[in-house]
Amino acid sequence: MxxxxxxxxTQQELIRRRQHFMGNAYRxxxxxxxxxxxxxxxxxxxxxxxxxxxxxxNVPHVGHCHPHVVEAISRxxxxxxxxxxxxxxxxxxxxxxxxxxxxxxxxxAMFSCTGTEANELALRLARAKTGGTGMIxxxxxxxxxxxxxAQITTACETSEERGDNIVSVPSPDSYRGxxxxxxxxxxxYAAHVATAIDMLAQRGHRPAAFIVDTILxxxxxxxxxxxxLARAVEIVRDAGGLFVADEVQPGFGRMGSEFWGFxxxxxxxxxxxxGKPMGNGYPVSAMVTSRGVIDEFTGHSxxxxxxxxxxxxxxxxxxxxxxxxxxxxxxxxxxxxxxxRRGLRQLAGNHxxxxxxxxxxxxxxxxxxxxxxxxxxxxxxxxxxxxxxxQRGILVGTEGPHDNVLKLRPPMVFSRHNADLLLQGIExxxxxxxxx
Amino acid sequence: MxxxxxxxxTQQELIRRRQHFMGNAYRxxxxxxxxxxxxxxxxxxxxxxxxxxxxxxNVPHVGHCHPHVVEAISRxxxxxxxxxxxxxxxxxxxxxxxxxxxxxxxxxAMFSCTGTEANELALRLARAKTGGTGMIxxxxxxxxxxxxxAQITTACETSEERGDNIVSVPSPDSYRGxxxxxxxxxxxYAAHVATAIDMLAQRGHRPAAFIVDTILxxxxxxxxxxxxLARAVEIVRDAGGLFVADEVQPGFGRMGSEFWGFxxxxxxxxxxxxGKPMGNGYPVSAMVTSRGVIDEFTGHSxxxxxxxxxxxxxxxxxxxxxxxxxxxxxxxxxxxxxxxRRGLRQLAGNHxxxxxxxxxxxxxxxxxxxxxxxxxxxxxxxxxxxxxxxQRGILVGTEGPHDNVLKLRPPMVFSRHNADLLLQGIExxxxxxxxx
Numbered sequence: 001m002x003x004x005x006x007x008x009x010t011q012q013e014l015i016r017r018r019q020h021f022m023g024n025a026y027r028x029x030x031x032x033x034x035x036x037x038x039x040x041x042x043x044x045x046x047x048x049x050x051x052x053x054x055x056x057x058n059v060p061h062v063g064h065c066h067p068h069v070v071e072a073i074s075r076x077x078x079x080x081x082x083x084x085x086x087x088x089x090x091x092x093x094x095x096x097x098x099x100x101x102x103x104x105x106x107x108x109a110m111f112s113c114t115g116t117e118a119n120e121l122a123l124r125l126a127r128a129k130t131g132g133t134g135m136i137x138x139x140x141x142x143x144x145x146x147x148x149x150a151q152i153t154t155a156c157e158t159s160e161e162r163g164d165n166i167v168s169v170p171s172p173d174s175y176r177g178x179x180x181x182x183x184x185x186x187x188x189y190a191a192h193v194a195t196a197i198d199m200l201a202q203r204g205h206r207p208a209a210f211i212v213d214t215i216l217x218x219x220x221x222x223x224x225x226x227x228x229l230a231r232a233v234e235i236v237r238d239a240g241g242l243f244v245a246d247e248v249q250p251g252f253g254r255m256g257s258e259f260w261g262f263x264x265x266x267x268x269x270x271x272x273x274x275g276k277p278m279g280n281g282y283p284v285s286a287m288v289t290s291r292g293v294i295d296e297f298t299g300h301s302x303x304x305x306x307x308x309x310x311x312x313x314x315x316x317x318x319x320x321x322x323x324x325x326x327x328x329x330x331x332x333x334x335x336x337x338x339x340x341r342r343g344l345r346q347l348a349g350n351h352x353x354x355x356x357x358x359x360x361x362x363x364x365x366x367x368x369x370x371x372x373x374x375x376x377x378x379x380x381x382x383x384x385x386x387x388x389x390x391q392r393g394i395l396v397g398t399e400g401p402h403d404n405v406l407k408l409r410p411p412m413v414f415s416r417h418n419a420d421l422l423l424q425g426i427e428x429x430x431x432x433x434x435x436x
Numbered sequence: 437m438x439x440x441x442x443x444x445x446t447q448q449e450l451i452r453r454r455q456h457f458m459g460n461a462y463r464x465x466x467x468x469x470x471x472x473x474x475x476x477x478x479x480x481x482x483x484x485x486x487x488x489x490x491x492x493x494n495v496p497h498v499g500h501c502h503p504h505v506v507e508a509i510s511r512x513x514x515x516x517x518x519x520x521x522x523x524x525x526x527x528x529x530x531x532x533x534x535x536x537x538x539x540x541x542x543x544x545a546m547f548s549c550t551g552t553e554a555n556e557l558a559l560r561l562a563r564a565k566t567g568g569t570g571m572i573x574x575x576x577x578x579x580x581x582x583x584x585x586a587q588i589t590t591a592c593e594t595s596e597e598r599g600d601n602i603v604s605v606p607s608p609d610s611y612r613g614x615x616x617x618x619x620x621x622x623x624x625y626a627a628h629v630a631t632a633i634d635m636l637a638q639r640g641h642r643p644a645a646f647i648v649d650t651i652l653x654x655x656x657x658x659x660x661x662x663x664x665l666a667r668a669v670e671i672v673r674d675a676g677g678l679f680v681a682d683e684v685q686p687g688f689g690r691m692g693s694e695f696w697g698f699x700x701x702x703x704x705x706x707x708x709x710x711g712k713p714m715g716n717g718y719p720v721s722a723m724v725t726s727r728g729v730i731d732e733f734t735g736h737s738x739x740x741x742x743x744x745x746x747x748x749x750x751x752x753x754x755x756x757x758x759x760x761x762x763x764x765x766x767x768x769x770x771x772x773x774x775x776x777r778r779g780l781r782q783l784a785g786n787h788x789x790x791x792x793x794x795x796x797x798x799x800x801x802x803x804x805x806x807x808x809x810x811x812x813x814x815x816x817x818x819x820x821x822x823x824x825x826x827q828r829g830i831l832v833g834t835e836g837p838h839d840n841v842l843k844l845r846p847p848m849v850f851s852r853h854n855a856d857l858l859l860q861g862i863e864x865x866x867x868x869x870x871x872x
Contacts, residue, residue, distance in 0.1 A: 011523065014523045014525070014528065015523070017528045017532070018523070018527075018528060020543075021528060021531035021532050021535060021543070021544065021545060022520075022527070022528075022531055022544060022545060022546060023544040023546065023727065023730045023731075023734060024730070024731070024734040025546060025730065025733065025734040025737065025738055025739040026520055026521075026546075026738070026739065026740070027521060027738055027740070028521055028522070028523065029521045029522065033522065033523055034522045034523065035522065035523040035524070036516065036518055036522040036523070036524065037515075037516060037524075038515055038516050039515070039516045039517070039518065044516075044518070044522075057518065059517075059518075059519065059742060059743075060517070060518075064516070064517070064518075065513070065514055065515065065516065065517070070510075070513050070514050073509070073510070073513050074506075074509070074510035074513065074514075077501070077506050077509050077510065077717075077718075078501055078506050078510075079473075079474055079475070079501065080472065080473060080474050080475045080480075080500070080501065081475070081495075081496070081500075081501070081716075081717035081718075082472055082475065082480070082493065082495075082496075082500075082717075083495065084458075084462055085462075085463060085464055085465045086464070086465065086469065086470045086471065086472040086480075087447065087450045087451070087454070087464065087469055087470065087471040087472070088471070088472065088473075089450070091454075091458070092450065092453045092454060092457060092458075095457035095458055096453070096457050099457060107456075107457070108457065108458060108459040109457060109458060110458060110459065110461060110462075112550075112581075113549040113550050113553075113719045113743070114548075114549050114550070114553065114741065114742065114743060114744075115742065116553065116582075116741075117549075117550065117552065117553070117581075117582065120581075120582040120583055121581075123583060124583055124586070124595065124596070127595070127596060128595035128596075145553075145556075145557075145739060145740065145741055146552075146553065146556040146582050146583075146584065147556055147559060147560055147582075147583070147584040148582065148583040148584055150560070150737070156737070156738065157736060157737065158736060158737050159560065159563070159564035159732070159733050159735075159736035159737045160560070160563060160564075275742070276742055280517075281513075281517035281518075281743070281746065281748070282513075282517075282719075282743075282748075283549045283718075283719035283720075283743035283746075283749070284719075291459065294459045294460070294461065295459075295460070296595070297461065297595050298459060298460040298461040299595075300593060300594060300595035301461065301586070301592070301593065301594050301595045302461055302462070302463055302592065303461040303462065303581060304462070304463070304581065305550065305552075305581055306495060306550065306551065306711070306712055307495075307549070307550060307717070307718075307719035308550075310717065310719075312717070312718075313719070
């Protein structure tokens, strides 16, 4: 057999073993799944030593295997890894440093291991604080995988029926759908949130929380009408509910202009959740809130999360903040993100397939369309392009209700040079597209 | 100020910062909380360099900071830490090795980060498979901290009302309560489970799952009547429900006689969950089940857990299995556990406070009583003894519905010499007890 055949056999064998030992619930990226064995900065390497420019993974926020984070994890793992029932400086220093990144009042941090767990805690707090049970969510939201969070994860089909305490509101998309090209979209969006509250009331639920991923990534990163969120939040608060900002995707400087997604909307949340990028891959997540919100919960419940905020998790998270600051990664996201969008706009001049370019900092959505007038989603083309790019050594994803949005969300150390490679790669595959 | 005053100030300052930055939901162990800065094997060290024999922590299963696990985590963290949407040998090798530890048929592993998440997945699977919503749990159970799992965590007060789909059954305690000194306790326990199913039916719920921590740790590690569990499981299965064995506490050889707690009851579960000790502190957990159980869920739902089963988690978990095998830790648990129980029985000869000595392998409960005839729980004494021991450099916990059971659950590398120190320490504080 030649090398290519050996490789194919190996891949098939790995896939067979995966199905055998891990069942059918897991999915792999790309038609030709990748067997990744090494990562460094913005690069991933497969078992043949082939390298891939990672324009997808936000978990390795400061770059795959960043030496400062690796060293922090290794050092603390060697010394101590216990839990929050002993005193430890690490969690206190990190809590202090983290809460300083928030507006005044949001000064309490609690720790868990995953975004799902942070959202679970947020919703338990919201229910305790408000006495309500109603949840208002976006119509194509992703918030996690537990039972209660799968209920509000409207982007995914689930084996469970959704409770009548959950109402979704249309995605505030200014490009396609209800609000497209409309004046006063913010008012219209706010009216939908008000309607959701009425629906909940009719079903006997007072609102506990309005929860939003502040970049609305699974909704396809729509460009959000100015002020839309603040107005909606006001309505929810008037009805007694809390606003939970899910910063698992936008947080930690990725937006470029701001450290948190909510700040781009000029609104201060009641509760903030964060996860994926927080420990550069070490499982750690957090929820930040105020004393006024938490006290109702803590009056009835303790909280213990065995691994949550353990000394290694805090060392990893601290090292991530170090690197973000030392390497000016928020400004890098602002600058390189803008550079990529400019490049994409130039490509759009020659390629009708590109309908819209959206996002903020180093989180970019490219909405592909079959027709710029009708804005019909080019779902197949998006899928084809993501696959072609992966075969050419560039990793991107697809996103949105129609799965037609190219999702560009690289590690924050992504450079202009990397951006040039990405733009060249996109151009190379766009010319292969019949519609383009 | 002398050293003692400096220390006290530091502790108070740490506690003050904790409340300030982390709120009031967290609890600390002991009346004089410990400021632990280093761990090694069965030893923890505080900020004054004072050492403590750890007879409590099961998360550092193969010992605090075991070099083989530290090296595995450091090595893989340097090389790659992605997720399950690329192929990776680590998760396949671990899944294969893990599932080989189970009876035939339990051959599929799925990964998450915490015991809570593993239990969440188990319950979602059970609901999908059975079409039922009813949960049967022990009356003083601990299974985790998410909304759905807090519902079945009957040991903890919560801010939420429990759903009517949850029914608890009395703890099958042969020492105290309903079944104490009773013949045919297994039949009586089974009858309670049958009653629980009837109660669920009256409320319109078919049973989805009967979930049990197979050492019933939060129930105080009762000695369970032979065959009780098998009979109860049969009844649940006849009614269409699944049996979920929560092995977060007993799993990975701690029972000494068996690798899993369920095996000590001669019953094969439909679903098994595991967590805490799995990665020696690295956040990783898993659920193991059969194809027949999982397929209903996977027909409707995908599962993705960002950090769950990532390459570092699998490297850590693999290293833990290496050490368990290379250092014969299961036999060590059997032998040293029996040695401790013998020593405790000798102490019981002189100390009336010791009412009952229970448990298996290196998970031991010492039930303290005010009176051996009435078996009235000596809650205050248990609390006093745990605190006195901590001040003498020995860390134990208390457990059970009356919080009167000393909980001895050390890292699995606990030696006979360590056991002698523990027994001497217990004797030293017992002589201070007025009732003893």
